[in-house]
Structure formats: structure tokens, C-alpha cells
Amino acid sequence: MSADLSLVEVPITQVAAQAPPAAVRADGVSVAFEARGQSTLALSGVDLSIQTGEFVSLIGPSGCGKTTLLRAIADLERVTAGQLLIHGITAAQARKNRAYGYVFQAPALYPWRSVERNVTLPLEIMGMKRAERQARARRYLELVGLAEFHRRFPWQLSGGMQQRVSIARALCFEPSLLLMDEPFGALDEITRDGLNLHLHGLWRSTGMTVIFVTHSIPEAVFLSSRIVVMSPRPGRIVDLIDVNLPQERGLDLRETPAFLSVANRVREALRAGHSYD
Amino acid sequence: MTSREALRHGVPVLVVLAVVVVVWYAFAILLNLDRARALADDDATNWDIVSATMAQDRPLLPAPHQVAVELFSSVFTHAVNSPKSLVFHAGVTALAAGVGFAIALALGILLAVGIVHMRALDRSLMWWIIASQTVPVLAIAPMVVVVLGNIGLTGLVPKALIAGYLSFFPITTGMVMGLRSPDPMQRDLLRTYNATGFQIFRKLRWSASMAFLFPGLKVAVTLALVGAIVAELPTGAQAGLGARLLAGSYYGQTLQIWAALFAAAVLALLAVAAVDLARLALVRVRGGRL
Numbered sequence: 001m002s003a004d005l006s007l008v009e010v011p012i013t014q015v016a017a018q019a020p021p022a023a024v025r026a027d028g029v030s031v032a033f034e035a036r037g038q039s040t041l042a043l044s045g046v047d048l049s050i051q052t053g054e055f056v057s058l059i060g061p062s063g064c065g066k067t068t069l070l071r072a073i074a075d076l077e078r079v080t081a082g083q084l085l086i087h088g089i090t091a092a093q094a095r096k097n098r099a100y101g102y103v104f105q106a107p108a109l110y111p112w113r114s115v116e117r118n119v120t121l122p123l124e125i126m127g128m129k130r131a132e133r134q135a136r137a138r139r140y141l142e143l144v145g146l147a148e149f150h151r152r153f154p155w156q157l158s159g160g161m162q163q164r165v166s167i168a169r170a171l172c173f174e175p176s177l178l179l180m181d182e183p184f185g186a187l188d189e190i191t192r193d194g195l196n197l198h199l200h201g202l203w204r205s206t207g208m209t210v211i212f213v214t215h216s217i218p219e220a221v222f223l224s225s226r227i228v229v230m231s232p233r234p235g236r237i238v239d240l241i242d243v244n245l246p247q248e249r250g251l252d253l254r255e256t257p258a259f260l261s262v263a264n265r266v267r268e269a270l271r272a273g274h275s276y277d
Numbered sequence: 278m279t280s281r282e283a284l285r286h287g288v289p290v291l292v293v294l295a296v297v298v299v300v301w302y303a304f305a306i307l308l309n310l311d312r313a314r315a316l317a318d319d320d321a322t323n324w325d326i327v328s329a330t331m332a333q334d335r336p337l338l339p340a341p342h343q344v345a346v347e348l349f350s351s352v353f354t355h356a357v358n359s360p361k362s363l364v365f366h367a368g369v370t371a372l373a374a375g376v377g378f379a380i381a382l383a384l385g386i387l388l389a390v391g392i393v394h395m396r397a398l399d400r401s402l403m404w405w406i407i408a409s410q411t412v413p414v415l416a417i418a419p420m421v422v423v424v425l426g427n428i429g430l431t432g433l434v435p436k437a438l439i440a441g442y443l444s445f446f447p448i449t450t451g452m453v454m455g456l457r458s459p460d461p462m463q464r465d466l467l468r469t470y471n472a473t474g475f476q477i478f479r480k481l482r483w484s485a486s487m488a489f490l491f492p493g494l495k496v497a498v499t500l501a502l503v504g505a506i507v508a509e510l511p512t513g514a515q516a517g518l519g520a521r522l523l524a525g526s527y528y529g530q531t532l533q534i535w536a537a538l539f540a541a542a543v544l545a546l547l548a549v550a551a552v553d554l555a556r557l558a559l560v561r562v563r564g565g566r567l
Contacts, residue, residue: 074469076465095468095469095471096471097471104465104466108460110463111566112563121470122470125472153565153566
């Protein structure tokens with residue numbers, strides 16, 4: 001190894017020792033889709049750094065690449081340009097390390113498995129012992145308020161309950177990062193309010209990093225510590241908005257001037273990104 | 278089942294049965310009339326002739342009660358290991374069909390797994406499988422029996438092979454569909470857990486395929502029975518329901534033919550019921566749905 005290179009290495013290791021790597025770090029990340037010989041840029045030059053313990057919402061209209069960005073972070077989509085690091089390692093390596101839990105737009109439960117066996121699915125794949133699996137499943141079903149439903153089957157639960165099962169499934173192997181792709185998009189507003197409260201409480205009590213895709217402004221403002229506003233054609237980031245609202249949040253927060261002013265800023269950013277054109 | 282439900286399901290079945298029996302009697306009288314007339318005494322009344330149509334030894338079409346009597350005597354009045362017993366013959370056929378069904382199950386699932394997991398097999402195999410099903414089993418059965426007989430394989434093996442050949446197709450098509458049924462989200466989920474290919478197969482594809490397997494199994498099990506019976510026709514009519522059919526037609530024993538046909542129908546019903554029982558057991562394990 002040459003002397004120059006070792007000189008370069010010193011500051012990096014020092015930086016690494018000082019601060020843990022960001023939960024997510026994107027440098028010029030682009031994702032292009034090929035279809036019938038044509039290339040579409042779904043995500044263009046995204047720079048973003050998300051610190052451990054943040055609750056970050058990605059918001060924007062359809063086609064702005066928010067889901068693509070989340071899927072790229074999860075290594076479900078291949079990055080075509082730029083660099084994406086999760087806790088300082090590549091997205092592919094992070095997926096192999098099972099660094100994150102993923103909650104999809106639909107519950108994606110396996111209908112032939114009971115609620116409990118749906119939650120233990122990732123634990124089975126990771127080779128955990130049966131007794132430990134059951135204990136974990138019970139604990140996390142308790143956490144999402146579904147302890148007494150563990151023997152039921154998915155089709156016996158409402159849509160909101162099914163999505164809570166899928167959240168328990170994403171949490172039960174205790175990843176430090178939770179990726180959520182419009183998890184409450186298909187639910188009615190009342191159920192959604194309840195789940196928002198629940199999720200906020202969960203985030204505060206666990207201290208995990210959450211990245212949350214939504215197209216609801218109130219939902220983003222209510223849940224987040226920071227909001228990433230995105231815009232389509234091509235998908236890109238147009239604004240980053242810090243949400244300085246009290247940590248203790250109840251549903252009536254949404255009527256306060258502070259809440260409304262943040263919501264307004266998000267709307268302004270969306271407009272600036274031509275999201276309403 | 279409540280008595281009302283029993284009524285709701287039972288009445289239509291009984292009505293159909295009654296209609297069939299009436300039509301059957303009408304045809305039995307009509308078809309056997311000429312011979313009954315020819316054999317009748319000069320002073321025979323019309324009623325004598327009509328009742329004679331339903332009491333012949335080798336009627337063109339036996340009346341239902343004659344078949345019932347033949348069925349009863351061939352099932353209950355002989356020891357089950359006697360070649361005169363219909364139970365013996367049904368057992369021989371059932372064994373061949375059962376082994377054939379097991380072969381079809383293994384082959385059908387294996388082919389489906391190959392087709393779903395290997396692109397080359399997907400592109401090449403399906404055409405051959407479909408082509409194989411267009412060859413009439415009546416044409417291929419004697420050849421298989423003769424060829425295998427020449428290398429010393431007689432009895433159960435050729436029959437089971439033909440039964441398996443005839444019945445693997447619905448299992449393959451059902452399983453191919455089932456193994457491909459998981460949606461992208463269900464597959465992505467396992468990818469986020471970094472699941473191995475085998476785990477994806479066992480925990481997702483295989484489980485999802487069960488709902489598609491059972492309709493195929495129901496068809497396959499009856500086809501296996503047909504295959505076993507057809508395979509018994511060219512074996513020199515040693516034993517089995519097919520042999521009974523063949524022997525019956527050699528000697529004009531229509532009663533024996535019809536009794537064998539009914540035995541085959543009962544066997545098919547039992548086989549389908551067995552498949553359904555297996556399905557219900559799985560439904561129970563899965564909390565009420567497949």
C-alpha cells in the first residue's frame with residue numbers, strides 16, 4: 001500500500017470513530033428503469049443523509065420516485081448511478097445483514113399462516129429456535145395491540161389489523177431501521193389516525209430510525225422529525241423540512257398553528273416542485 | 278349437517294336418481310323387447326313379455342334391479358380373495374391406480390418445479406407434455422404393456438405406469454400455476470429477509486401452490502382409475518375391473534359388465550372423496566381456508 005493512500009485513510013477512520021455512520025447516506029443516487037428499449041429516470045441525483053433515530057417522511061405526488069428511493073434503500077431496486085450506504089455499508093450488504101424491516105403498501109401476509117406464524121416468518125428464515133420465535137411474536141403482537149389475535153388467520157382480521165400484523169412482523173427481528181411504503185394508504189381515515197398515533201408512540205419508545213413514504217401531508221407532518229419533499233419527472237428531492245413540533249403528539253396537534261405552518265411549508269415545496277401542475 | 282341442509286342437498290340428488298332409474302327401465306324394456314317377443318310362448322300376455330324383458334340372462338341392456346342383484350352377489354357372496362369376487366377385482370384395479378397416482382404425483386410435481394425454476398424447461402417441456410396428452414391412451418396402452426412384458430415387467434408395473442401417464446398432466450398444470458401464484462410483494466418480502474432459494478420455495482411457492490394442487494388432484498385420481506382400467510384390457514384379462522369388462526364383453530355377460538362399471542364408479546367416488554378428505558385436513562390446519 002502506498003504512503004499517499006494510508007494518509008488518506010487516517011482521517012476517514014478518525015471520522016468513523018467520532019460519529020457512527022448515517023443510517024442512510026445517498027450521494028447522487030439515480031435509478032433508471034428499462035422498458036422496451038426505453039430508459040426512464042425514476043430517480044435523479046438524490047443526495048440525502050438520514051441520521052440514526054430520525055423519523056423521515058418521503059412525500060410527493062405519484063411518480064416522484066419516493067417508493068423507488070425506499071426500494072433502493074432496501075436493495076429491492078438497483079441503483080444505476082451514485083452511491084447508497086446503509087450504516088456505512090452498501091444496500092446489498094445491509095439487506096444480507098437483515099438491517100431493516102420493510103412494511104409494504106399492502107399487508108402481504110401469507111394467508112395460510114396464522115397471525116403468529118406470519119410474525120415468526122422472518123425469525124424462521126433467520127433460524128431462530130421455536131420457543132424464542134413464539135416469545136418474540138407474542139411480544140411484538142402485544143406491542144401492536146393484537147396479542148389475543150395470535151391464533152387467528154389474516155382473512156379474519158380487518159385491513160388495519162392486518163397492517164398492524166405486518167408491522168409486528170417487520171419489528172420482531174429488531175432491525176435498527178424500519179422502512180414503510182405508504183403502509184396506511186389503503187385504510188380509512190379513522191383507522192389511519194389510530195395507527196399514526198400508535199406508530200409515533202412506537203418510534204419514540206424504540207428509538208429506531210424510520211423512513212416513511214406517504215402522499216398525505218398531515219400524516220407526514222404528524223409523524224416526522226424531518227420531511228423530504230420530492231417531485232416527479234424525473235424523481236428528485238426539492239426540499240428538506242425540519243419538523244419542530246413537540247415530541248408528545250396527540251391528534252389535536254393537527255389543529256395547532258405550528259402544525260399548520262409546517263403543513264403549509266410542505267405544500268409550498270410541492271408547489272415549487274411543480275407537483276400540482 | 279342439519280336436517281334442513283340434508284334435505285336441501287339430498288332432494289335434488291334423489292330426484293335425479295329417480296329420473297335416471299325410470300329412463301333406464303324404459304330403455305331396458307324397449308331394447309330387450311324384440312328378444313323377449315321372440316322367446317315368448319304363444320299365449321304370453323303383454324305383461325309377461327314386459328316382465329321377460331327384465332329377466333333375461335344376457336340382456337342387451339339389463340334393468341337396474343338386475344345390475345343391483347349382480348353387484349350384490351359378486352360383492353358379498355364370494356370370498357374377497359376369490360377371482361369371482363368383484364371386491365377382488367376392484368382391489369387389483371385400485372392398487373394399480375393408486376401406484377399410478379403416486380407416480381403421477383411425484384412426476385407432476387417434479388415437472389412443475391422444473392418448469393417454474395428453469396427457463397429452458399419452461400420453454401421446451403410444456404409442448405412435449407401437451408403433445409403427450411393428445412396421444413390416445415387406448416393406442417399407447419397396448420404398446421406399453423407389450424414392450425414392458427418383453428422385458429419381464431407384467432402385472433402391476435405396466436398398469437401403474439399407464440395410469441400415471443394418463444394422470445400427471447392436471448397435477449403439473451395445477452402446480453405450475455400454483456408455484457407461480459405468489460404476488461411480487463410476497464416475493465419481495467422474503468428478499469428483504471435475504472431468504473435462500475430453497476426457503477422461498479418451501480415457505481412461499483410450495484404453500485401457495487396447495488390451493489391449485491387439489492383441483493388437479495381430483496381430476497388426476499379419476500384419470501388414474503381410467504388409466505388402470507384401460508391398461509387391464511390388453512393384459513390378457515387376468516384380473517381387475519378392466520379384465521371383468523373385457524371378459525364380460527367376450528362372453529356377452531352384460532350383467533357382469535354393468536356390475537364392473539358400477540364398481541368402477543364407486544371406486545372413483547371413493548378416490549375423489551379421499552382427495553377431498555386430504556384437502557379438508559389441510560384446510561383445517563390452515564384455519565378454514567386453503
